[in-house]
Amino acid sequence: GNEVLGRAARAAGAVAMYGYPISPTSEILHFWSKEACGEQGKKDGLVFLQAEDETAAGFTLIGGVLAGVRSFTATAGPGHVLMQDAFSMAEAMRLPVVAYINQRGGPSTSTVIYSQSEVNLACFGGNGNGYRIVYSPSSLQDLYDYGLKVFDVAWKYRFPTFLLGDGYLARMMGEVELYDP
Numbered sequence: 513g514n515e516v517l518g519r520a521a522r523a524a525g526a527v528a529m530y531g532y533p534i535s536p537t538s539e540i541l542h543f544w545s546k547e548a549c550g551e552q553g554k555k556d557g558l559v560f561l562q563a564e565d566e567t568a569a570g571f572t573l574i575g576g577v578l579a580g581v582r583s584f585t586a587t588a589g590p591g592h593v594l595m596q597d598a599f600s601m602a603e604a605m606r607l608p609v610v611a612y613i614n615q616r617g618g619p620s621t622s623t624v625i626y627s628q629s630e631v632n633l634a635c636f637g638g639n640g641n642g643y644r645i646v647y648s649p650s651s652l653q654d655l656y657d658y659g660l661k662v663f664d665v666a667w668k669y670r671f672p673t674f675l676l677g678d679g680y681l682a683r684m685m686g687e688v689e690l691y692d693p
Contacts, residue, residue, distance in 0.1 A: 518543030520659025570598025603642020
C-alpha cells in the first residue's frame with residue numbers, strides 16, 4: 513500500500529517529498545528516497561529530505577510549495593499532530609499542500625483503533641479557521657486513484673488536501689492497476 517502511494521505521487525508529478533519516519537508510513541519515505549537518490553545519486557530532479565522532526569517536515573513542505581514545487585509529505589498519529597501548525601499556515605495562505613496520512617493506534621506498532629480522532633484531526637485540526645479536503649480510500653486501488661487525485665485537487669483549489677488511509681491498507685499487498693494520469 514505504501515509503495516502504491518509513492519508510485520501515485522510520482523505519477524501525479526510530485527517532485528519533492530519532505531518527511532520524518534513514522535509507522536505506518538515509513539515505507540513511503542523509503543520508496544521516495546530510492547526514487548530520488550537511487551544507486552547513482554540524485555536522479556530525475558527529484559528531492560527527498562528527511563527532516564529532523566515532523567514540525568520541520570511540515571514547514572519544509574510549505575517552503576517547497578512556495579518555491580513552486582509539487583511537494584508532499586506522509587505521516588501518522590503524533591506526526592500528524594505536530595504538523596498542524598504548518599497545515600494551518602497552509603490553510604491561511606491557500607497553499608496546495610498534500611499529505612498522505614495513515615491512521616494507527618498505539619505507540620508505533622499497534623493496530624488501527626476504532627476511533628474518529630485521526631478523522632477529526634485531518635478534517636478540523638489546526639486553528640479551525642481554514643478549509644481542508646480529505647479523501648479516505650478503502651482499497652489498494654483507491655490508494656492509487658486518490659493518491660493521484662489529491663495533487664490535482666490541491667493545486668486546483670489551493671487548499672491542504674489529505675489522503676487519510678490506515679495501517680492495514682498501508683501494509684497490504686495486492687494487485688493495483690497503475691496508469692499514467
